[in-house]
Structure formats: C-alpha cells, structure tokens
Amino acid sequence: xxxxxxxxxxxxxxxxxxxxxxxxxxxxxxxxxxxxxxxxxxxxxxxxxxxxxxxxxxxxxxxxxxxxxxxxxxxxxxxxxxxxxxxxxxxxxxxxxxxxxxxxxxxxxxxxxxxxxxxxxxxxxxxxxxxxxxxxxxxxxxxxxxxxxxxxxxxxxxxxxxxxxxxxxxxxxxxxxxxxxxxxxxxxxxxxxxxxxxxxxxxxxxxxxxxxxxxxxxxxxxxxxxxxxxxxxxxxxxxxxxxxxxxxxxxxxxxxxxxxxxxxxxxxxxxxxxxxxxxxxxxxxxxxxxxxxxxxxxxxxxxxxxxxxxxxxxxxxxxxxxxxxxxxxxxxxxxxxxxxxxxxxxxxxxxxxxxxxxxxxxxxxxxxxxxxxxxxxxxxxxxxxxxxxxxxxxxxxxxxxxxxxxxxxxxxxxxxxxxxxxxxxxxxxxxxxxxxxxxxxxxxxxxxx
Numbered sequence: 001x002x003x004x005x006x007x008x009x010x011x012x013x014x015x016x017x018x019x020x021x022x023x024x025x026x027x028x029x030x031x032x033x034x035x036x037x038x039x040x041x042x043x044x045x046x047x048x049x050x051x052x053x054x055x056x057x058x059x060x061x062x063x064x065x066x067x068x069x070x071x072x073x074x075x076x077x078x079x080x081x082x083x084x085x086x087x088x089x090x091x092x093x094x095x096x097x098x099x100x101x102x103x104x105x106x107x108x109x110x111x112x113x114x115x116x117x118x119x120x121x122x123x124x125x126x127x128x129x130x131x132x133x134x135x136x137x138x139x140x141x142x143x144x145x146x147x148x149x150x151x152x153x154x155x156x157x158x159x160x161x162x163x164x165x166x167x168x169x170x171x172x173x174x175x176x177x178x179x180x181x182x183x184x185x186x187x188x189x190x191x192x193x194x195x196x197x198x199x200x201x202x203x204x205x206x207x208x209x210x211x212x213x214x215x216x217x218x219x220x221x222x223x224x225x226x227x228x229x230x231x232x233x234x235x236x237x238x239x240x241x242x243x244x245x246x247x248x249x250x251x252x253x254x255x256x257x258x259x260x261x262x263x264x265x266x267x268x269x270x271x272x273x274x275x276x277x278x279x280x281x282x283x284x285x286x287x288x289x290x291x292x293x294x295x296x297x298x299x300x301x302x303x304x305x306x307x308x309x310x311x312x313x314x315x316x317x318x319x320x321x322x323x324x325x326x327x328x329x330x331x332x333x334x335x336x337x338x339x340x341x342x343x344x345x346x347x348x349x350x351x352x353x354x355x356x357x358x359x360x361x362x363x364x365x366x367x368x369x370x371x372x373x374x375x376x377x378x379x380x381x382x383x384x385x386x387x388x389x390x391x392x393x394x395x396x397x398x399x400x401x402x403x404x405x406x407x408x409x410x411x412x413x414x415x416x417x418x419x420x421x422x423x424x425x426x427x428x429x430x431x432x433x434x435x436x437x438x439x440x441x442x443x444x445x446x447x448x449x
Contacts, residue, residue: 023081024081025081026079026081026082026084026085027039027082027085027441028441031079031081032380032381032441032442033380033381033401033404033442034079035079035081035082035441036441036442037401038072038077038078038079038082039078039082039085039086039089041077042068042069042072042077042078042086043089043140045068045072046064046065046068046069046090049064049065049068050064050065050068050095052093052094052095052096052139053095053096054096054097054098055096056096057096057097058095058096058097059096060096061090061093061095061096062090062091062096065090065093065095066087066090069083069086069087069090072086073086088142089140089141089142092116092117092118092140092141092142093118093139093140093141094118094139094140095139097118098120099118099119099120099121100118100119100120100121100124100134100135100136101116101117101118101134101135101138101139101140101141101143101144101152102116102117102118102119102121102123102124102132102133102134102135103115103116103132103133103134103135103138103144103145103148103150103151103152104116104117104127104130104131104132104133104150105130105131105149105150105151105433105434105436105437106129106130106131106433106436106437107131107430107432107433107436108129108436109129109436110436110447111436111437111438112436112437112438113145113437113438114144114145114148114149114150114151114433114437114438115130115145115150116135116141116142116144116145116150117141118141121134121136131150131151131430131433133150133151133152133430134152135148135152137152137154137157138152138154145440146440147411147415147440148434149419149433149434149435149437150433150437151419151430151431151433151434153418153419153422153431153434154415155239155414155415155416155417155418155419156411156414156415158239158242159239159242159243159244160242160243160244161191161192161193161211161241161242161243161244162191162192162193162194162195162205162208162242163189163190163191163192163203163204163205163208163238163241163242164189164190164191164192164194164204164205164206164207164208164209164210164241165187165188165189165190165199165202165203165204165205165206165207165208166187166188166190166206166207166295167185167186167187167188167202167206168186168188169183169184169185169186170184170186170250170280170281170284171183171184172184172276172277172280172281174273175272175273175276176269176272176273182253182273182277183253184250184251184252184253184277184280184281185230185250185251186230186248186249186250186251186281187202187230187231187237187248187249188246188247188248188249188285188296189202189204189237189238189240189241189245189246189247189249190210190217190241190245190246190247190296190299191210191211191214191217191241191242191243191244191245191246192205192208192209192210192211193209193211193213194208194209196208201231202231202234202238203231203234203237203238204238204241209295210246210295210296210299212298212299214244215298215299215300216289216298216299216300216301216302217244217245217246217299217300217301218244218245218246218301218304218305218306218421218425218426219245219246219247219248219282219285219300219301219302219304219305219306220240220245220246220247220248220305220306220307220308220421220425221248221249221250221278221281221282221305221306221307221308221320221327222236222237222247222248222249222308222309222313223249223250223252223274223278223307223308223309223310223312223313223314223316223317223320224249224251224252224256224309224310224312224313225255225309225310225311225312225313225314225388226255226260226265226267226270226311226312227255227256227257227259227260227261227265228255228256228257228310228311228312228313228388229251229256229257230249230250230251231249231389232310232388232389232390233310233387233388233389234389235389235406235410235413235414236308236387236410236413236414236417237249239414239418240417240418240421243418243421243422245306245421246285246296246299246300248281248282248285250277250278250281252270252273252274252277252312252313252316253270253273254266254267254269254270254273255267255270255274255312267312270312271312271315274312274315274316274319275316275319275320275323278307278316278320279320279324282305282326285300286300286302288300289302302326303328304328304425304426305326305327305328306327306328306329306330306331306421306425307320307321307327307329307330307331308330308331308332308333308417309331309332309333309335310333310334310335310387310388311333311334311335311357311358311384311387312335313332313333313335314332314333314334314335314336314358315332315335315336315337316335317330317331317332317335318330318332318335318337318340318341318343318366319337319341321343321345321347322341322342322343327345328345328346328424328425329345329346329347329348329420329421329424329425330343330345330346330347330348331347331348331350331417331420331421332347332349332350332363332366333350333351333387333413334350334351334352334355334357334358334363334384334386334387335349335358335363335366336358336359336362336363336366337362337366338362339369340362340365340366340368340369340370341366341369341370342369342370342371343366343369343370343371343374344370344371346372346373346374346420346424347367347370347372347373347374347375348374348375348377348416348417348420349363349366349367349370349374349375349376349377350363350376350377350378350379350387350413350416350417351363351364351376351377351378351379352378352379352381352382352383352384352386352387352397352409353378353379353380353381353382353444354380354381354382354383354396354397354399354403355382355383355384355397356383356384356395356396356397357384357397358384360378363376363378364376364378367446372448372449373424373447373448373449374447374448374449375416375420375435375445375446375447375449376445376446376447377416377439377443377444377445378443378444378445379404379409379412379413379442379443380442380443380444381402381403381404381442382403382404382409382412383395383396383397383398383399383403384397385397385398385406385409386404386406386409386410386412386413387409387413389406390406391406412442412443419431419434419435420434420435423435432449435447435449436449
C-alpha cells in the first residue's frame with residue numbers, strides 16, 4: 001500500500017466521550033450518542049461477565065447481567081435515565097434459554113415500531129398485520145429492533161459467502177477527446193467459496209474463483225469520490241459481496257487520489273467523463289459474462305443492475321441512474337446532483353447531518369425530486385466521510401467523539417444499504433417493513449414506497 005493511500009485511510013484515535021446532560025430521557029435529546037456508546041460498552045461488559053449460554057439457565061444469566069447494570073449505573077458509566085432500558089435489554093435476551101428472538105414488522109403501518117419477543121422458533125409466525133421472523137443470529141431483542149427493524153436482516157453481519165477480488169484495467173475512448181484513451185483501473189469484488197489470505201488493499205482473496213452455485217448474481221457499480229480510489233469503501237463493497245453481489249469499482253481519471261496529491265486533478269473533465277466510464281465498464285463486465293473462459297462467464301444477472309457511489313460518486317450515481325434504463329436502483333451517499341433529476345428507479349439517498357462538503361439540504365432536494373419508491377436517511381452526528389473507510393484527521397467531519405467514529409457510522413450505513421438492495425434489487429418483499437418502521441435513535445428517515 002502506498003504512503004499516500006495509507007494516509008488517506010487513517011482514522012482518528014478514540015478519546016473519551018463527553019458526559020451527557022442530566023435530565024434527558026434515555027436515547028433522546030442531546031444524550032442519544034452518549035447513551036448509545038454507554039449501552040454498547042455495558043453490553044460488552046455483560047457478555048464478558050455473564051456468558052450467554054444455557055448453563056445455569058436464564059435466571060442465572062439475568063441475575064449476573066442485572067448486577068453488571070447496577071454497578072455501571074452506580075459507578076456513573078451509564079446514566080440513571082438508562083437503567084430501565086438496560087434492564088429491559090437483559091430481560092429480552094435469549095441467554096440461558098434455547099428460545100430465539102422473534103422479530104416483528106408491520107409494513108402496512110408506516111411509522112409503526114418494530115417488535116421482538118423471545119420464544120421458540122416454532123411459535124414465531126405471522127399474526128394479523130405483523131410479519132414475524134425467527135432471528136437465530138440475534139441474542140437480544142434490542143438488536144432485532146434497532147438493527148433489523150424486526151426483519152432479522154442485520155446488515156452489520158456478513159452474508160454467507162467469502163469474498164474474492166480481481167483487479168483489472170478497462171479502457172475506453174474519451175468523451176471530451178475521442179482520440180484519447182481513458183484508462184480505468186478497476187476492482188471487482190464477488191462471492192466465492194475459496195479460502196486463503198486476505199489482500200490488505202481489497203479486503204478479499206485475490207483472484208479467487210467466483211462461486212457458480214447461486215449465479216447469476218446482481219451487479220452493483222460503485223463510483224468513488226473526488227480525490228479517492230476504487231477501494232475507498234471496502235466496509236461496503238466487501239460486505240455486499242458476502243451477500244452475493246458482484247461489485248465493480250472503476251477509477252475515475254482526473255479525480256483520483258494521486259492526481260489530487262500531484263495537483264493535476266480536473267473536476268470539470270472528470271464530470272464530463274464519469275457517467276460514460278461507469279456505463280462502459282458495465283458494458284465490458286456484461287460482455288465478460290457472455291464470454292466462455294472469462295472468470296465471470298455466466299455469473300452476472302443483467303436484469304439486476306444497481307448504482308452506488310460516494311460524494312462525487314454520489315453525483316455520478318444520480319447522473320447514470322437517470323440516463324441508463326439498465327440501472328434498477330440508485331444508492332447515492334453524500335451526493336449532490338445539480339439540478340436534481342426526477343429519478344424513477346428506487347432511490348436510497350443518504351447524508352450525514354454534520355457534512356461540511358455536501359449540504360444535507362441538497363440531498364433532501366434530490367430526494368424530493370425523485371418519483372419513488374424512495375428513502376431518505378439522514379444520519380445524526382455523521383460527516384461527509386461516514387461512507388468511506390478513511391477520514392481526514394483533524395477535520396470537523398471527523399471529530400470523534402462529537403461525530404460518529406468510522407465503525408459507528410459504517411454500522412448505520414450497512415443497516416440501510418444491505419436491506420435496500422436486498423429488497424429493491426434482489427426482490428425480497430418481506431423487507432418492506434424495514435423502510436416503514438420507526439427509525440432508531442440518531443437517524444432521521446423519510447420514505448415514499
């Protein structure tokens with residue numbers, strides 16, 4: 001990894017969180033972020049002190065965990081306003097029992113809270129307007145509600161596949177100067193069953209075999225931001241591949257990190273070239289899908305194509321998805337289209353409310369202009385770099401603990417992107433409730449489905 005790329009991926013060191021104001025209700029007002037962090041630390045302490053097994057039974061686990069809660073409250077690491085919340089978390093855990101969490105969502109009732117109970121898997125079934133799902137992977141109902149909206153799809157957790165990656169170079173004629181050639185260094189992530197060492201730059205197994213067992217897979221094109229590079233958001237691109245997506249990220253000459261460091265970037269030129277760079281690489285990937293002997297032969301579903309990107313890549317996402325009918329969903333993150341297009345494909349627009357590069361109002365305007373289905377996610381305490389692996393040290397958008405850490409922000413981003421693609425690109429109708437349920441603390445959501 002080059003020194004410049006390493007510097008681009010630096011994340012601020014963790015420092016102590018500021019105390020929350022007294023009087024706020026738990027997870028409300030100005031105390032939301034402090035309470036979330038305190039409760040997460042408390043859960044880790046409970047897990048350490050009280051193993052989540054059937055040994056001793058559920059009552060033994062509860063006695064142990066409640067003692068940890070009391071000690072945290074008495075010691076001041078958890079606010080007294082959060083004591084009941086913490087004890088409810090203990091009471092709704094599966095620890096000490098063979099029962100499972102049973103998530104419930106009500107997609108026909110927008111704004112309804114997700115629900116969860118602990119019961120046997122055989123008794124977890126739909127009731128009236130509530131769709132119920134057994135969540136074998138979740139041990140606490142609070143996680144089922146917060147992270148899966150009662151659907152049991154937790155985007156933070158990896159999917160069933162290992163991830164392979166290939167780096168390749170595509171070329172195409174320039175739009176501005178047809179006699180010139182655009183060289184697009186591209187990274188491709190995909191599902192594999194191979195095992196092996198993980199390459200640090202791609203976060204995947206280099207040149208692994210694409211798993212043919214569940215092919216063809218949906219394909220998602222990813223466009224990097226200005227002064228960036230294809231691997232800028234591995235937290236997302238690698239995660240999508242674990243769920244069975246082929247994710248393709250070309251470089252965009254005139255707006256890459258090395259060019260910005262050298263002072264040779266040209267945003268106007270890049271803006272003119274970017275949309276055709278995405279569509280050209282897609283054309284070449286689909287040609288590889290039809291070519292015997294290609295590592296991607298027969299593995300890509302040309303009817304399920306998505307577009308995503310961050311910052312300048314979010315702008316690119318709007319441009320491409322509004323002009324090329326092959327794209328079935330759009331996921332722009334901190335993208336500012338000027339003027340905003342009236343997108344007709346499903347849209348998930350995301351922004352951090354502390355963004356100092358792209359104003360959240362411009363993202364809202366793009367959401368308002370879209371026809372729908374559409375979802376707008378505004379993340380509190382998040383800046384412009386919530387959607388990338390790296391953050392500029394010392395920048396106000398990377399001001400932990402005032403803003404979210406990268407890991408905290410990434411968890412929220414995955415919470416929305418994974419189920420959105422599963423619902424609107426792969427076609428899982430039972431995930432509708434994910435986007436109609438009341439959002440968790442720290443996130444503001446609008447939707448029109």
